[in-house]
Amino acid sequence: MDARFSRRMTAMQPSSIREILKVTEHPEIISFAGGLPAAELFPVDDVRTAADCVLSQLGSKALQYGVTEGVPALRSAIVREMAERGVSCGVEDILVTTGSQQSLDLIGKVFLDPGDTVLTENPTYLAAIQSFQCFEASFAAVPTDDDGIIPEAVDELASRLKARFLYVIPNFQNPTGRTLSAERRRALYEVACARDLVIVEDDPYGKLRYRGADVPPIKSWDEQGRVIYLSTFSKTVAPGFRTGWAVGSAEILSRLVIVKQAADLHTSSLDQLVLERYLRDFDNAAHVARIRAAYGARCAAMESSLAAFMPSGYEWTRPEGGMFLWVTGPGDLDTTALLPEALGENVAFVPGADFFPRGGGRECMRLNFSCSSPDLIEEGISRLARLCARVGEKAAAR
Template sequence: MQDTYVSIHLQRIHPLPLYQQLYQQLKEAIQSGRLASGSKMCPIRRLAEHLGVNTVTVVQAYRALERDGLVSSQVGRGTFVCAPTEITGASSWPDSTVQRMEIQADSWQVPVSPQAINFATLTPAAELFPVDDFQSIINQVLDRDRGQAFGYQESQGYYPLRCSVAEYLAQRGIICDAESIQVISGAQQGIDIIARSLLSGGDRVMTESPTYTGALASFRALGAHVIAVPLQSDGIDIDALKHRLKLHQPKLLYVMTNYQNPTGICYSVAKQQALLEICRQEGVVLIEDDSFTELAYDGSERRAIKEWDEDNRVIYIKSFSKILMPGLRLAFMLAPQHLQLRLMAAKHIADISTSGLLQRAFDLYLRQRLWKGHLEYMQKCYRDRYQQTIRAMQISFPPQADFSAPGGGLCIWVKGHPELSTDRLYQSCLANGVVIAPGSHFFPDKRDSNFFRLSFAALSEDTISQGIPIIARQLQLLDNSSPKTRRRFSPLL
């Protein structure tokens, strides 16, 4: 048994119960680094025997550590010390921004070969883009506005487009005026300028775990500490959130409320409202990233937290990339009044303004109701692909692979056998011409895990039918190999 555990000393006559004494000593060992990040905690029964206490005492201590975000338990595997990034983020990242950026690059991309069947990307296939309509719209803009379309645009965004967007949002139950809308060059830029405006190195940010890799990259590039909060089937774990808010006092909380990337989870209305109330009470800025709400395939009407935000606290971001064309780099943001100037300044510093030509074109696209028709077309295409993916998975995936049908969005989150390494699954699928997104990319502590994400956005139904059995086969092969052959380590000497 490791020295750290041997040195634990519990006193039966003491004002603190045994489990709290154990919790405090383990906490100190983790924070001082004596229990290394990523290491497995002593098995519960073994530690209980060593200390001469009931296993319940150890379970309670581990639970308290988990509530603090210091350890995480993985079903069938044990309890592991969380990586420092999850607790103290910046301290474990290089000081130099350049180095931090280099590390980021690995977290949002995976190598692919050109012929591979790509279940890792959420980008719609190019043949779905409404190129002809857009060509006609751009010609109309050029005929109407001539050179004006190529001038600098105001940083907040082209005013008529902001009016059209306000109208669009009103149909979704989000009431705002053009003055409170900031046009951005993609939702990713929105997240990044929020981070740049509100965070400095060492600040704390909370995210769901797992979460969108681009948000993690922006927060970390600024040297922020990322604190992960687990997700449940109806949204963020409110108890864990409350506890970690008190402990870490973050400045920002970033969530995706509908068809979350990567899990596909949707928040219940009750949870949306509870989350808003907690952020109100704790004075935390809430960022709601609403990239997928329109993509419901089961007829359900999804709500956004922003709808309940009567005192205007939520920064709401909406992207058009997954429904229209990601290369347009068009999205918008609604922010509380007191933050608007700061965000606009950050936008100006980033790129002065989003392309005036494309803003004008998108405005006309909305006004001529072409958006509505295209949205319906995309919903239908995605629905067919989604249903084909779920069907193929139900037929060919081994029973140990657990997934639920999210009913919308672009992500299907799969939980493999407890011993599965999806970093390895990724490699073996790649060797067989298929790309998946391994779970490690989406967890703030980057741990290898038995989860992976599949998306059907870029694939035809035929290609989906070819690709899913290949993943199923690799899952079976990895499930059948013994843990010994599955995990081999070599000293780096």
């Protein structure tokens, strides 16, 4: 029966994160595995009021088909948001998507033929790997360091390979939590111009900065229309809406619209209108400030717990924002093998290997800090640390 399915299905496997999430729903498990925002911070009452306004005033519009590009008033709100982020654009430059995950799928469709090369950070976002795998992409994994992806390495790879685009997460990267410096963003844009590369700039976390100063998006330098900027309301309002957006040149956006027509016609009218109303009637900046304060405290709790409990030989990143922290263990550590043991100790993480499109990273793990309280973080890290110490002792005894 396998012969019935397309070639791409041999490469595509269920996301290990989503499979882990099914296990970690057990209430005893302290999970650092997901990428969930803290549900207790969602602006539920305000969204409820906004939904009631929309359904009482615009009910039939909220329930009817809409245009593929998205609800115009929401796109206007996104234009204002982009201006705050340092990107000047118009309503016609915005496509509303079914979560920013959908942008990855649409970009794959518009740019990728089987065998085409995508440049990514190494490691990179697991679900981006999956989206591009769906179009049978090859991956060229670009080296990164504490300042993010290395522009010279992009240049070198782009000189040898005909890459369709570079996919990059400049702010509080998933999975490492690292931020690409302003100098490197500019250098990356210059490499892209010199090598005629499209840059896909994925920025779901940029508003969640806990320390340091904002860095302008790569898109803010984009005079040539070669950067597609992606973001989402999933982290700043709520992910249940499945509402994100893409900003791109007319040439690229018109093609994204065509493939979105065939993918789902348009994003939920109700969700778009409720979001628009919520953004108009409530102070989302104050809401984001509350999220930032809470997540910042959680990030700090995780860092201090790691410092207090982890055995020697372990290092971790110090994110300036976002939802993830990246731990690197001793070279002989295998976090994929460690995970079942961790689940036995009622603590969960995502093994590092899942984020490396071309292999490696078995000594690493991604820890999420946004959806556990500081107390739970301390308890969870102490469980994890005890396990790591035990595994290290066993390895030393061999």
